[in-house]
Amino acid sequence: xxxxxxxxxxxxxxxxxxxxxxxxxxxxxxxxxxxxxxxxxxxxxxxxxxxxxxxxxxxxxxxxxxxxxxxxxxxxxxxxxxxxxxxxxxxxxxxxxxxxxxxxxxxxxxxxxxxxxxxxxxxxxxxxxxxxxxxxxxxxxxxxxxxxxxxxxxxxxxxxxxxxxxxxxxxxxxxxxxxxxxxxxxxxxxxxxxxxxxxxxxxxxxxxxxxxxxxxxxxxxxxxxxxxxxxxxxxxxxxxxxxxxxxxxxxxxxxxxxxxxxxxxxxxxxxxxxxxxxxxxxxxxxxxxxxxxxxxxxxxxxxxxxxxxxxxxxxxxxxxxxxxxxxxxxxxxxxxxxxxxxxxxxxxxxxxxxxxxxxxxxxxxxxxxxxxxxxxxxxxxxxxxxxxxxxxxxxxxxxxxxxxxxxxxxxxxxxxxxxxxxxxxxxxxxxxxxxxxxxxxxxxxxxxxxxxxxxxxxxxxxxxxxxxxxxxxxxxxxxxxxxxxxxxxxxxxxxxxxxxxxxxxxxxxxxxxxxxxxxxxxxxxxxxxxxxxxxxxxxxxxxxxxxxxxxxxxxxxxx
Numbered sequence: 001x002x003x004x005x006x007x008x009x010x011x012x013x014x015x016x017x018x019x020x021x022x023x024x025x026x027x028x029x030x031x032x033x034x035x036x037x038x039x040x041x042x043x044x045x046x047x048x049x050x051x052x053x054x055x056x057x058x059x060x061x062x063x064x065x066x067x068x069x070x071x072x073x074x075x076x077x078x079x080x081x082x083x084x085x086x087x088x089x090x091x092x093x094x095x096x097x098x099x100x101x102x103x104x105x106x107x108x109x110x111x112x113x114x115x116x117x118x119x120x121x122x123x124x125x126x127x128x129x130x131x132x133x134x135x136x137x138x139x140x141x142x143x144x145x146x147x148x149x150x151x152x153x154x155x156x157x158x159x160x161x162x163x164x165x166x167x168x169x170x171x172x173x174x175x176x177x178x179x180x181x182x183x184x185x186x187x188x189x190x191x192x193x194x195x196x197x198x199x200x201x202x203x204x205x206x207x208x209x210x211x212x213x214x215x216x217x218x219x220x221x222x223x224x225x226x227x228x229x230x231x232x233x234x235x236x237x238x239x240x241x242x243x244x245x246x247x248x249x250x251x252x253x254x255x256x257x258x259x260x261x262x263x264x265x266x267x268x269x270x271x272x273x274x275x276x277x278x279x280x281x282x283x284x285x286x287x288x289x290x291x292x293x294x295x296x297x298x299x300x301x302x303x304x305x306x307x308x309x310x311x312x313x314x315x316x317x318x319x320x321x322x323x324x325x326x327x328x329x330x331x332x333x334x335x336x337x338x339x340x341x342x343x344x345x346x347x348x349x350x351x352x353x354x355x356x357x358x359x360x361x362x363x364x365x366x367x368x369x370x371x372x373x374x375x376x377x378x379x380x381x382x383x384x385x386x387x388x389x390x391x392x393x394x395x396x397x398x399x400x401x402x403x404x405x406x407x408x409x410x411x412x413x414x415x416x417x418x419x420x421x422x423x424x425x426x427x428x429x430x431x432x433x434x435x436x437x438x439x440x441x442x443x444x445x446x447x448x449x450x451x452x453x454x455x456x457x458x459x460x461x462x463x464x465x466x467x468x469x470x471x472x473x474x475x476x477x478x479x480x481x482x483x484x485x486x487x488x489x490x491x492x493x494x495x496x497x498x499x500x501x502x503x504x505x506x507x508x509x510x511x512x513x514x515x516x517x518x519x520x521x522x523x524x525x526x527x528x529x530x531x532x533x534x535x536x537x538x539x540x541x542x543x544x545x546x547x548x549x550x551x552x553x554x555x556x557x558x559x
Contacts, residue, residue, distance in 0.1 A: 291495030455479035
């Protein structure tokens, strides 16, 4: 961690941060400073400040620093990773400030001016925060040749079942793949994309719905990396590279269990891999965390307490439909209710709920599963998706015989679900009788609470969102700025936009009369339904997301 740990131990005693007994207790450890930090005796910032004072150097908290691209470009990834240093800013005279983790490492301080070909002012920062920035801006450990420095970088990923096929000579590739998984998990990525380019192997993470390129490796590693991932699944063939394959990885990172759904597809430059991360510990199971404003949450809570009928959640892939359904089930999961789900696949295990996985290769289809579970006398049924007439018929029959049914459809808006059900063959009088409510949703990025700042909406934003300027007078409109906690994006986490379409007697009559979707939508608006964009506008005025995000996500909302 540091080049002279015994000297640092003396400094910590002299400054009164540790006692002689505490210093003696860690003697003999591989890293005495790390042992003190792990034990909670001192903080990492305390150590960095103490060393900085000894070296007559300023201390800097990198969490409070916004790194500009022009500054980061002054140092290549190879140099940053080799010297464990990060450029921070230019002063008024154009002189560069660089953060280092070890002011006692004179080799680094002497070499950097020659490597960079100009002078700089060094400042001291904590090891872990420098490592976080190195991973964020310079591609992790920079490839398989750079070893972890005993400071927490490169945490080991334990695969629960890889078939025992890994060879000892594969260790660098194993470390590389583990590092990719570790960094994706730490950055709360939902997907990992490993893509062969003409001359490189590109790694991207999808974070809060947006893809970020994080690493580029030599293309020669492609075959070994893909083979390692296939071995980790235990079911995919490493010999077959001509057809798409699917698999699943169960892994443990520290105390966290991870499930990854793996998909490969052959491309012109080789196999491309996408791994979707299912982090059980991060699953949102509370209705407030979904992003409802108070009135919509009250409406939705009343809907999911109904004794029977169908409640549909609609939206494109990746709009959070499954998470919403799980939150509903968790909210109504009581000992006096029997809940059964039919899913393809079961993404998360829910305590107290009977979950059935579809396995079409053995005949366990949605239809077969639904017919069987109705004999299990459930109160509540969740169907992962209504895909065809047979599934829809069973769902409707279940709702008409006293069951509450949750399911999803792929439609752009809530009223469009009526036409979608009719298209797959459901009679309109059955739609009107069985469906209680339809909710469309999208996901928008939330502004980072640490760095969001007040902004004024532009004339274009006011016009596109149809906002009256007087609406902004008593509002807290905020915009993205960017900081270390949000990867300088200005956003951290996501929330839902919702369009709740309740089926009342008048709407049932309209459905029976075979009115078109635009006609139904107009009447629903007259009856008080808020569109996705209108819900987004409320959240812009509340300062939780930006106008830019709402416009991006609701481009198809023409109302």
